[in-house]
Amino acid sequence: MADLKTKIHNIKLKNPVLTASGTFGYGVEFDDFFDVDLLGGIIVKGTTIFPRQGNAYPRMAETASGMLNAVGLQNGGAPYFASDIYPKLLKYKTNVLVNVSGSTIEEYVACAEIINELDHISGIELNISCPNVKEGGMAFGISCPSAAAVVNAVKKVYQKTMIVKLSPNVTDITEIARAVEGAGADSVSLINTLLGMAINAETRKPVLSTVTGGLSGPSIKPVALRMVWQVSQAVKIPVIGIGGIMNATDAVEFFLAGATAIQVGTASFIDPLASLKILKGIDDYLNRHHFNHINDIIGCLQM
């Protein structure tokens, strides 16, 4: 057993395997499959201050080695989360983080204020990169001033660790990363989904009700890996790698590129046990290569 302990700002992780928001429900959906407490932490569904019905069906299109989604942040709202869902999450001994979204800065702030009251939540992940909502979401994450503005505002009301989740749909992600670091982000996670589109040639209609949607899965891994590598050289705060991680080898690639932790997303749809298998595979890799600690590979790409 290698030592897998790592840290994201004030959050101690017993291992660097987290689950990506919107792909792991509230964790409880996985109770049938494995003991979620084995993971370093879980990041629950995108939460907004007001309840959201999400987008109309269809919300999903399968693509080559990936999928598009247009869920649009369906959730019961932060107050509902606090009253009805949070109590069910108290049973977890591992870290639980909440992914926070909004259409305006005020909404982000209001949502973060509510989460701030929940002791058992280790931190928030500020989603400034959701491509599936009409207002806000990704719009904040694609320009430095607006990204910095949200982060600044939330920083004032949120006391614990704030991770900022970046959009890959930008010319230079290092600029945005530096902007949110400057505004007080404790960590950045990347990437959220790439903006894509699917068409049904037979019906001649877009597959998704929203026409465009967010691309995830192994197809985006090369882009994600490149961005994690770029960003980890551009900022001093820890970088969390996300994007098409299907197995331990993928995860190791992200560590080598500079990620301090990783998130498993779409992989859990195909195999609910994916995150657990990835965790075990990382340990195997370290043992096989005679590394004692996960830190021995983080950022250790040999150039």
Add this chain to the structure above:
Amino acid sequence: MADLKTKIHNIKLKNPVLTASGTFGYGVEFDDFFDVDLLGGIIVKGTTIFPRQGNAYPRMAETASGMLNAVGLQNGGAPYFASDIYPKLLKYKTNVLVNVSGSTIEEYVACAEIINELDHISGIELNISCPNVKEGGMAFGISCPSAAAVVNAVKKVYQKTMIVKLSPNVTDITEIARAVEGAGADSVSLINTLLGMAINAETRKPVLSTVTGGLSGPSIKPVALRMVWQVSQAVKIPVIGIGGIMNATDAVEFFLAGATAIQVGTASFIDPLASLKILKGIDDYLNRHHFNHINDIIGCLQM
């Protein structure tokens, strides 16, 4: 047989199937497989004013439903092209276009001037989106002023049709498209490759000699389709769709999204006959759906 004739500015295409630069050599490599004259046209390798050795090996990494390349515009230079390769292309009865690249505006201009003298070349495709060269290349294609500047300069010396090939590695591709349209582009083609990266977990080294490279293949199709759809609504000049087109269904999706023609790229590596099969499949589709003309589907996505 449906009518597949279409036009890109002054270039008459007997059908809308072209081949993507860097994936079809100089066409002659396909002579063993099929009669290249059946296609609407071919776009030959990226050409620069000076000969280029390209990047060091390894230049390729396989990815999920795609590949990364880091060829780096290996070519003999425009004078060599004119003297040694051009004569071999005179046999083609279909359109032959040259993809033009450079490290400085002067290099683009010098290269275009040479190609301008070659009667049998129907047009050029200005590559302001190559992610695999140290200077120039993609750098021009990711900001509006620099993109417009190259296009403006080349427009002054190149008399025939000038297509400008756009980079997907930008926050808003419609801005760049409008900038090059304003600067005199006769058409835009998109997308070039997405900037990506691959790591060999066992050796802990980047797979490519250049660390990052250009992602192509079906994995990028959702992004390409979205961009073609966005750009075709943003500009009046014809849009040429590129990115992960493997079969006729993919091609039809690009037409529906607004492309006047398409280019087949990586698909030719896996099946040298891909472009011909796609051409036949488009005709089958039109017949099956009782369309008489390719124009009946171009931009006809039902919203």
Add this chain to the structure above:
Amino acid sequence: MRKSVQDLKVVSNLRLNDDQHILHLQASNQLEYIHPGQFANILVDQSKNVFLRRPFSFYSVDYQNNIVSFLIKGIGEGTRTLLNAGVDSVLDVLFPLGNGFTLPEPEEKVLLVGGGSGVAPLLHLAQVLSKNSNKIHMLVGARSVSDLVEMDNYKRYANLHTTTEDGSHGEKGFVTDHSIFSEGMTEFSRIYTCGPDPMMKAVAAKARVKSVFCEVSLENSMACGFGVCLCCVVQTIHGHKCVCTEGPVFNINQLKWQI
């Protein structure tokens, strides 16, 4: 039963016609109870272009031999790859998923209406209801007699009625044109239906008029199948609900269908 991912062995792959097969899959452990209307999400690992699992309703369950079966219609690369599954090959199956049908009280007289491959969950339902001593009528619609498969199997559990669009078997026309609806609708205390959306809506409309209890099994497109992606939603009177967890079976009164 708890949801799990299991390797099931293909013990037979029975071709019914050009595009429909029945796959019999054997579990290595004792099967736990699977409710009629529940489904499984099957990994298609021998195909380049299929990324996500594919959902299929249980067609029948044999607890003695630990064999489950699926009636699969080839419509795209995923299903067609499964139709080629070799005997002794192994499929990675996530199950059981979804809620399933509400069972009637014993002795109730019920009508099962199926069309196309949508008939699959109704056989499993009929198997269970027949043990519950329900009186079961089953109406199956198809384009032509060649699309009507497994009739003998249905007859073991139900009084079988058929319609074909070309009149080659049973009454001519669509399912909802069948005389059973004009004659004896109210003798049925419950109607269960599965098939193409327009068919289910037409059946639902008939049921609503007569205020007969009616459940439909939906087939929305799914990414996960166990309630975490929120892709498979349907509009209900209580807002968006996931078909994979709160369905696939819904009472028509829950749905915001224009019927």
Add this chain to the structure above:
Amino acid sequence: MRKSVQDLKVVSNLRLNDDQHILHLQASNQLEYIHPGQFANILVDQSKNVFLRRPFSFYSVDYQNNIVSFLIKGIGEGTRTLLNAGVDSVLDVLFPLGNGFTLPEPEEKVLLVGGGSGVAPLLHLAQVLSKNSNKIHMLVGARSVSDLVEMDNYKRYANLHTTTEDGSHGEKGFVTDHSIFSEGMTEFSRIYTCGPDPMMKAVAAKARVKSVFCEVSLENSMACGFGVCLCCVVQTIHGHKCVCTEGPVFNINQLKWQI
């Protein structure tokens, strides 16, 4: 022969050891001439993670029965999927590709040096040379006797010498430690070699010292295999050259190897 894409039928899949098989594939038409050292690019369509074709040297060619064979070593998903190819299944093969070895004059005495699965093209070469009445010595190196496969086949065409790293067969040590190099190097007018890069470089170094003609067959990573992607280059004295068209066989004097 013109390059083409053909459907070849698997007529046998012979397991040599845990990770090496010989696949015999039959063409439906008369095979045209394939030069020793040429290769084929095989599509792996039953695997999710393999996108590009995989290159393999011809191991032998039987023009009578239109059968080509490949010696394949399982190292990743592509090769391992091919090792599972069922008899009667069909593979999509692009061939023949590359240049092949320069044949010696009749009667010349030549040395073939192979290691690992790199031995494949050398059997085809030996078959052709034996018809050319060349005197053929073949030296094969492996880690252990269990990795030494097909020895009887080589013996039909060549005087066989072996080395194993553990001494379990032939001389103990690496290929280049074999006594043939110290003793009779200059009796050979040509050396042909294929195997891991370090082995080929060591052989090339020996050949260069004695100024013996030496050709090596390279295995660079390839996207297309027929000269259009420019991914497979090697540095030569004339700049970057594509291994798939100007190779895979190169005279060592052409390469910019540090030897």
